[in-house]
Amino acid sequence: MKKTIVIFTNVERQCQRLNQAAHYLNEEKKICSECVSLFFNSETGYTELTEKTLLRSSIVFFLWQGAVYPTEFSNACKHFLQEKQKRFIMGSSTQPEVEAAHEVDAAALIQVSQYIFNSGTDNYRNLWLYLCTEYAGEKVSYLPPAAFPWMGTADFSSAAGKSFQNEIDKRASSEDKTAKRTSAVHDLITSVREEPASLDFRPLVGILFARENWIWQEVAYLKELIRALEAQGLRTLPVYCLWCDNIAENAPGLSRAVKKYFYKDGKCIVSAVVNTFKISLTLSSQNDKNFLKDLNVPVLQAYNLLRDYESWWESYTGMIPVELSCNVIQPEVDGVIHGGTVSYKDYDRDGIAWYAPLRERIEAFARKVKKWAVLSYLNNEDKRVAVIFHNYPPTNDSIGSAQGLDSPASVVLLLRAMQEAGYKMDSLPENGKELMERITAGFTNDRCFLTENQIEKAAGSVSDEEYKKWFIKQDPVVQKEMTVSWGEAPGTVFYYNETLLIPGISNGNIYIGMQPPRGFGEDPGKIIHDPACPPPHHYLAYYKWLRDTWKADAVIHVGTHGSLEWLPGKNAGLSGKCYPDVALGDLPDIYPYYVTIVGEGIQAKRRGSACLIGHLNPPTGQAEVYEDLAELEKLLDEYAQLKVQQPGSETVVQEKVLEKIAVMHLEEELPREDLPADDYILKVHTYVEKLKHMQIRTGLHVLGCPPAGDDLKEFLLVLTRVENGEIPSLPKIICSAFGQDYYKLEEKSGEILADGQTCARLLDRVWEICTEIVTYLTEQGLTAEAGNSLLVSELVQNLHLDAENTEKLKTVVTFITEELAPNLAKTKQEITNTLRALDGEFIEPGPGGAPTSGRADILPTGRNFYGVDPYNIPTPVAWEIGKLLADQAVNRFIKEEGHYPESIGMVIWSDSNMRSNGQDIAEFFYLMGVRPVWQRGSLRVKDLEVIPLKELKRPRIDVTARISGLFRDTMPSVVEMMEEAVNLVKGLDESYEENFIKKHVEQDAADLEKEGTDKETAYEQASWRIFGCPPGSYGAGVAHMIEGKNWETVHDLADVYVRWGAHVYGKNMQGSFSLQLFRKRLATIDITIKNTDNHEVHLLNSDDFNAYCGGMNAAVHSIRGKMPKCYIGDSADRAKAETRSLGEEIRRVFRGESMNPKYIQGMKKHGYKGASDLANLVAHAYGWDCTSGVLEDWMYEGFAKKLALDPEIRQWMNEVNPWALHRMAEKLLEAEQRGMWNALPETKDALRKLYMELEGELEERAE
Template sequence: MINLFYLGSGSGENRLLFEAAKNLRKESCNINVIQYCSEELDKNEEVFSYVLKEISSVDFIIINLHGSVPYFKKFPRLRETINSEKCPVFLISTIEEEMTEYRSWFPFSNDDYRQVYSYLHLGGLQNMRSLLLWVYVQIGKGDHSIPKPVQPPTHGIYHPGWYPDIQISEYRMFLPKSTLKAGILFWQNDYLSKSLAAVDLVISSLEEEGLDTVPVFCSSAPDPISGSPGISEIIRHYFMEDDKTTIDVLLIMMGFSQLSFSVSCSGETGIQPDNFFSSLGVPVLQLITTNQSYGEWSENIAGLSILEISSHVVWPEYDGQIISIPIACHEPDENSRKINGIEERTRKVAKMAKSWASLRRTPVCERRVAIILYQYGLANDCIGGAFGLDTPESVVQILHAMKNAGYDCGEILPASGQELIHLLLSGLTNTPECMDEGELLSKSADLVSRDEYLTWLSKIPEICSQKIIHDWGEPPGTILTAEKKVLIPGKMFGNIFIGLQPPRGFLEDADAVYHSTDIVMPHQYFAFYRWLKEGYKAQAIIHMGTHGTLEWLPGKSVGLSSTCYPDMMIEDLPHLYPYIIDNPGEGIQAKRRSSAVILDHLIPAMTRAGGYGNLEELTVYIQEYFRAEKNRDDVKASEILKEIQILVEETNLASDLQISLSAPENLAVSLGSMYDYLCTARDSLIKDGLHIYGFCPQGERFSEMLYALTRIKNGSIPSLRESIGKSMGLVLSELQENPSGWNDLFQKPNGALLDDIDTLSFDIIRSIVATGCNPEKIPDITRDLCNDPDLNETLYKICKNIVPNLEQTTDEMNNLLSGLNGRYVPPGPSGPPTRGNAHILPTGRNFYSIDPAIIPTPAAFAIGKKMANQMIERYVKDEGVYPENVGIVIFATDSMKTGGDDIAYLLWLMGLRPLWSAYGGRVTGLEIIPLSDLKRPRIDVTLRITGLFRDVFPGLVDLIDEGVEMIATLDEKDEENYLASHLRKSLLESLKNGMDPEEARSRALIRIFGCPPGTYGAGVADKIITSGWEKKQDLADTYLDWGGHAYGRKYKGEVMKDLFKTLLSKLDVTVKNHNSRELDILDNDDDFMYHGGMIAVTKAYGEKDPVSFVGDSSDPDKPVIRTIEEESKFLFRSRIQNPKWLEGLKPHRYRGAQELTYLFDFAFGWDATADVLEEWQYQSLAETFLFDESCREWLSEDNPYALIHMSGRLLEAVDRGMWSPDEETLRLLQSIYLSIESNLESLTDPQKKISTQNI
């Protein structure tokens, strides 16, 4: 008996090998095939150990690794066994260098090597039979003749109702031109192996929906050996005729990136082949085949495995494919597995395909589209909230663009975003103010009767309908209902419905959230989305801006089933989602859990904060003081110091720097650090207003944006500021590191030179913009300023590479309309543009993210290591000891944007570094850094990951968990390895309490915590926004309830609340890093919810307060660390108190005012959880935004609800003892609140204005 061992990549088996071996045994060729797949061996150590033993008894080994060796994590151990056994091995990989490296394992001639390669490469039953014969003859010394490799068909039409080998020209003759048509692509190997059950089901499901199908099997890559022309040519041949597309939608049953396969490459990202999908111009749906059985997939809350996410989700996203759902699974079949279709899921995909195809064929004037706005909170001040986007104005611009394109948008469209808001407020919102039932019914855009709702409810899986009833009572519930009818908030504009996404329920029933982390959406939420489909007959949905709640409903992480609530809401409707480009993580969630087509949009224009008011005056005085000191003019220096002291007291700046003003000499010695601080604040980027969808920044904002994009280097394009500094004979980094240093040549401090460089930067940019960014005009512009060839080259690259992409922001609107036309939206990268990523523009793309397998990248590891060292050094400097226990909040979006800075950060704290593959940069494992190299103790790290991180980075969760075990089990002294020391103590305590030793060890190793499986959030923000808490411990307990679930290789969300509490109570340090100034800690509730919540637990249950840090890597070459208190003060100085920021918001009227309500909530949230704000910061909020007459009048006119919200939040701070204002301040706050509240009935009438001038 000859034993052949076959190891397939991922979960790939070669079914034809089994069939060929079975046939040969009938011919008296005694050969046996043993098959395993790398994914199974990576997951199951017991099976892998068995395989290692079995290798000693096999005669020949074939390792077929699609991609490369690093995809098989246990390959190094297998390699070791193979080397010791000396068994002949043939390794096939898509990386040519790897095949060369392991050629020596195959001890036969080059002709034999090519022959075996051809058998495997060409595939098919005949070639598998010949391969086995070759092995039988070579190993068993048989005398059989060995056929040469044959070439099976690499592409062709397959249809169960048609004869084989039919040509496309003939096939088309039988397809009526009037019908919808769906192209289908599936693997050639499935055709050759007759694994066609899932293909047949897709074909029949589409045809039942009325679509004619063009099913094509193919091999993706162009290949001279097999004769495959490659997918690009295949698409043109089968789905186009005379350069015209002949199908309406394309369904792909193959994983990976087809654009990458279309060229000869290793499959790495960054390749820019011809995008034949753009030429085809139809929506492309990715159909997922899971390697699990149906039962395994049904029970798996994660949905898909790590490799399945990579092959069927991450890589197809690079193509701009729409991620759908699993339509097939693998079921056991004799000694192999067969592919079976999942009927219900396949039928849903067929409906989805029909919906997308129908958009193309439906006349524009007949299309019905729903535009959904998000309403934050429980008040009417935040309709249309979306990060960085003027949503009302954007929607109005979209409406006008649609009308111009032929859509029926009604007789009269709102002329502005403000007018749209007035129209929405005049109708029904999610927060109806002072309305009786009659008014509710009359103002609702439509009504859903109880009977109609019950019919809809009965059509979803019973387990889901019962869960809704369990959580929210008998239908139709109490939220947004009247007379047992469900209300639909929104307004109709012809065939366009503008609606408000229903309340998630967290704020309406905050007490329920406190006790239940898996609460589903209310009845009205389900009714609203079902009404869109069944009542309104929408043909497409646009969710407007970052972000809503649908994609965060409970269910599988990815690869959703019919019992997953996002799947239930979106049904089969085409889903378009304008999303900010610098938030890939949350946008990816929408793509994967609601089949969204992302249309990314630009960030708001960013500008240099600069100086203002007293801080500008103070900066000038300090510069004059430095000059007086240099000139040894003690009298003048003394006079200036008095003025400085007055300004420092007026601005409370001593609080920022922790300096005493008790004596003038204390102030004098602190002026250097004070000036450095002021220079850093004025040099920070802040937002200038909001983005309007589809519109490139205009005028001064265009120049600001260009400055923000170019102030640090962008790949091969040098930093503009650095180039200008160099032309002046200055080194920018030296100025930034020591702003208070004096430059004798220029007779001014470095900080003033930084201002000069920035002034010159803006002057040059404005001059270039005035020429239409004509690169030929650059020498004329720079000649009189700082004529320098290197600077001119930098400016030339900016004009040629960055400016055109920025001007192409108009693609946002063009591609949105294209998507509504049922056309393909091209893909593009994502991330923070101002972090040296200008290359990711233009926007308007269906963005993708990063391959999880390469995180952390070498570059990210260098940055993370540097930031971790900064934290340790700062803590040791302040506290005199090393931190033993560090808590880190890890966001998925941050890891995507940076390539894994935070992952590198925590690995370095423990004393670990990644191992990267030689080809492709994949992380293959971890190695321990010797203490002699680390030169400090190993630190114990506890993680709070988000639900999104759990979903998109399951491999990283396992890698970190593995790293914890590697460090915790080292035989090192307690003072050298805090993690190992804590493990030993925990083990001893658990054993004393009678715990099973293995369980005690497993629990002692847990360091990764998150929310329950299938859910998202931390719960804290909802408690704070609704004022549903009494003391800090309430917030801490909510944080523990939501976050006390363990994750790792063994644990998948099991409740470990007490362990989480114990670990957090011992924290010395908490950390949450930021990677750009496009988003800061006062910009969103996630920061105080996750990081602030962690601090709240340590404060409530620990013996001491932690030191809490924020790392800032907005310039990756110059990361900065601050405590959370320092960061909040820094933001007040650079952005919050800066008139430039406020003036940027005012033109956006109602939507601009929302930003202030968010600010008040988020600042309050930080103080509630972490005691961050000082008295002067509350006073500043009141004086800057409420007591300033011009600002108050703006708010009262454009968004009086915001005025109520803001004054109410400050009054709550007073009531809770968080702020103790003087009597006059309190009186003014109360007057503002009461004057607006008493006029609530006037707020929805645009003709009635509320004045607060006399307050």
């Protein structure tokens, strides 16, 4: 009987090469046994066929490259082989231990290992010969493993001339040691741009590639890459090596190869590194975790696609899930800059996969590498840097739009640091006010008050002829799309006197300008008819001017976020027809970005090749109480005390409390619902206490400025408010000292404790003690000594903590002094690392997320942040929170409506799921009655399983997801898993009353069949539940519609929402347009849900919340004729997630922050940008009212009287940003004119007068 030898491997090409070797040996009749290699990975299922293969084997090998091993499949195989007493060997590249069983000796393990790891055709042939001899009883001769170098430099010589090292030595011996960094090098770099082949001295670029590629000579793409780099005037040093050390073979890995070849005499000799390895370079424990940081040069990631060229080129999905994971997500943890695609998968005549060069992309990649490589060579005084403000909407009130950041003040500090570092400037603005005055006095994106005088001040221009000459060189697809959307080049946007004008100002070698308009304001019709339209010609001309005319060496996009990374195109691995690539080209993109908005930062990283510089969230603190709230709190305390101390005498105060509640319109937010007065007042007391201690913003962040003074104290209090992993919550420890639970005190604020004080007052005392602790530490210098001193101080001793809480307090204090304080002090590196990036240095990576939501490990900022691996979400913790949020939503609906909701619409974003590790996904699953199955050890989600109805204890709820374009791009594997959840439950043997998904799918399928759709297709289409933006596009359209004022009724907003969101996604669906089916799903929705996972960003901070969630409300209202319930799940405190209605959440933010003098005064400190954000606050609130009808008359009156018409605020805004005041008045008047606000006559008159005065003043100012 023929013997069988099986080798399982998770490396496809290794599998193919082993089979090829076995095939040739059989053809040559060298062996008689069946030798077969089989591919497996973490998703391979164990089947009956697997058992048959294992059963007939003489010996089985499992070879695994990478982490996350063993797999479920390999474990199942092992158990079967052990049971049947079969011989096997299991090994992993990251685990030195090799597992073997049943007559496999140590010598065999070593022999097999050497064949495999030495690799190559001869070794693979001799491996089979050896195995046939030892385990199949054949008598054939074989050679021992042939050794090849584990690492080395590869010679792809192209007559490069003298060696680079000789030239380094020659330069180093020169008497003028500074020549390398001054004029000589500048001349050389300049000549690189013109005559690269003429250089004798060029920057050296290290290239890292796999040893396997070298051994098998799979180097076609590398040769092409090296040719392209050398054509750009660069030298190359290609190094092959193993991904990590192989301990068993004593073989050095990647980090040791870098140290050997990229250093000379202890100094780095390369100016940049190109990495072609997939997965993270620092994932293995065998690699030095700091080797890239020590190397300190930009690392550009080159992608090797796992698909053929046509599949990549034609698809909007530049990366399928597995490509995204290994090429993009994992390398981001290393701090790489995304360079682009360099190869695609092809097959030779034997069916062996190889990487074919993608020449056009390689050329683009090489240009990008050159730009980054030369940064370390250029003198700072010669560098030309473009600083780009975002500007949405494209008007003068919003220049420098950036979430949570005082962008003008930040740029001034950045310019100051650049000037000190030697960058050439004509003058330095004294502050943000002066900078904005200079900018707004010139040519900007705002055409409302544009004059000839301002046009003449344009920073530059691109002539008709120049643009057309460039345009015809673009991909034919780009030319066609641009011409269809915007007419013949150069279009009409900002086209004056046969030129396209460039906004902004030049200041020596620094350009400061505004990103051009995206285009929807220039042609509002595109909002409805062409959501995936390209940007106008002017947009492309702007970046072309920066790159080719102004000769920028790098750009700095300031703050969160711009439009470049959201232009149409692939999700990653962009092509020459993707608009971010067309616009930006090869310019190094350095991007200070809000570290909390992690998903959108990842978008800039992947689609704009950005080097992110994560910046801190704005100053934050507790809301406290003010004005009416302060008076109400006093009355509530008085009422509670009288009720206990003088029963019966509290009635007078009770009346005052109820009167105050009415005056403050609290009954709209806290319905009495027939509660007795006492119970209702307790409810109000709890509400006030929660408002008092809610987290609010107290200003804006300034780049590179650590929190100081009171801001630092409040920051530390907020960071220690909730648990940080194993670090306990400070206020909960103090509550324990009083024998109380924090949440119970909060929920029972009006109740009297045994000592006679209310729970609210005790909670206040808890926060006072927390403040005293933080104050003590800050006043003592936040040192370890200060912490030790605190623990023996009278303040702590008086708490009489038990041993457990004493230890907890010590843990928190140590956390503050040894981690939080030092890391917050490092906020300065937001500026220094921006300059280091401009110097071509490596920016250390770090995680992204919300520091104040239990993620203080995000600190310090200033790092190149990364996101999460979608294969790991939802995590077990996120699953529990998602379940809780789902239960809260369902139970609240039952309480309000008296029955189960049948259909729920969820808005699902990448950002929040990256921060929360998939809480929304968990809620989506649990509502349907499906749960994740995690792989043991790695906790990767390997499967889904149905939750039995007996365990679920309710019907399965039908869920329609409106995902963002970013979620589609960053989490394609999760989208497929969501689709699988629907498929798991839609056909279960359950009644319609038990399974609403089944009910709706079958009913909709029947309707489709009646309309003429075949049965199979009808059932498939009726199952679609995941809808999103058009392929390659982003957004919901509603915000553009509202901002452009081109709508009349809620039906107009609904139409644009449906048009933008009616694209179906799933494993085999990549954005097919299905307008009627999306409308059908929306028509059934009972509840809409948009969750929040932190309090650094809320519903009034951005128009995206309203565009997606408010847009869904408007669509359901329009189609169904009834406004759905809208719930906001809040998991900022992971230990106590809670669900509120949309109205409750809007009013919570309105009372706690928007009208709070603490917030308003904090914004006043930030001049132009503070005024701009206040105007945006009003605009965003107005937007919610347009879609969801959530603002009451008294709230509009509050905005008008507290902001627009307040004499102090009005004067301040008029001084620092009159355009923002104009916008604020305009939005309020628009609300009144649309009948959304029944304004008091005197308020309306005052606003009209203000608006007219501002119109005149701004016209005069422009002239």
